[in-house]
Amino acid sequence: MKKIKVGILGATGSVGQRFVQLLDGHPWFELEALFASERSVGKKYKEVAKWFLPYKMPDEAAEMVVKSMDDVSEIRDIAVLFSALPGTIASEVEKRYAQAGYAVSSNVSVHRMEPDVPLVIPEINADHLALIAVQKEKRGWDGFIMTNPNCSAIVLTLSLKPLMRYGIKEVRVSTMQAVSGAGYAGVPSMAILDNVIPFIGNEEDKMESEPQKILGTLEGSEIKNATFNVCASCHRVPVMDGHTEAVWVKFEESVSEEEVKKAFMDFTTDIKTPFAPEKAIILREEQDRPQPKLDRDAGKGMSVSVGRIRRGRMENEIKYIAQGHNTIRGAAGASILNAEVLLERGYI
Ligand SMILES: NC(=O)c1ccc[n+]([C@@H]2O[C@H](COP(=O)([O-])OP(=O)(O)OC[C@H]3O[C@@H](n4cnc5c(N)ncnc54)[C@H](OP(=O)(O)O)[C@@H]3O)[C@@H](O)[C@H]2O)c1
16 A cells, blocks of 8 residues: 655644654655744754654654745645644644645644534544535535544543443543643643642633534534533643543433443444554553553553542442543544544545
8 A cells, every 4th residue: 555645734842743753654654744833944853853752753754854834735745734733823724725635634623613624533433524525515625624632532532432322411520631731832840840730721611512522423414512511620730641530420310330331341443543542441440540650551542541430429420530641642643543544434
């Protein structure tokens, strides 16, 4: 199979670096170009990426010269642009390239909730990719934008999917989010070391709105959102990678801990592309798991771990802990998985 050429918008940042690492040796995709801000343009990637991952920077990427986003249209044989840009500039840039014919697989929140933009976790709602045709038709574009959810919303929503069969009434969630989720410049070390910061800009809004779209059903050319409410409280903690979430789910009727455990254990999907983990949800039986240090790399960072399943004090309530890697399952890995499914299903 001939490899598909791809580029990364925002290649030098926290998520961009993950893309570079994860695309190294990918069986279907070949990294063709790296794009970043004027600060980096014209310089070799190794000179401008403040590489902080515990893996060697891939040699080929290290020698690539970072390009300006104005150059994208000159690289005609790129099929997919992965976007890891700040929200402030992503909207205009992503639309421009989708219009010009590229498949834009975006990590950015700006377009996620637009009705004709698929917001996809393939193990849950790959059928929502049908919105691509709606989007192209409505906007008159040759390409399209598809998105993956917010890094905390992915972890929560994957864990909720197997529980949908019991009728979810409402969800409360409290997050403990890693510093890599704030980007490379991120939170100053003086603010986060020995501390917890109980505020992450716009994060609670995303947690409270994205799961219902992802768990919604495609009816004709639109998504009918799932109807339960989510109430979120989001916190930054001094962990490098991996978001941990305490989740309380209130069901329509009584559900036992054993039923919830079985639902997690039995969860399977038909997504079998290279980045799809063997198990999207892993049940941790030990009483002090999941933990970011022990569990974030499960399934090469693409599995979500769940544990501490127990009955809550409120009526029909179960509580548990969910944990996932924020820059892999929550960002770059999610975007790559989405692109694999696009390729497998003939969208690119
Ligand atoms: N970190 C996470 O866990 C995570 C998870 C899910 C989604 N996201 C989303 O992914 C996006 C990127 O996040 P991040 O954490 O990787 O941010 P980051 O570390 O701050 O990286 C930002 C990237 O965008 C580039 N950039 C900044 N301004 C630019 C401009 N005016 N023109 C062109 N390129 C520009 C930067 O290039 P220079 O180095 O040249 O400045 C850098 O490559 C954000 O929208 C974020 O919300 C992040």
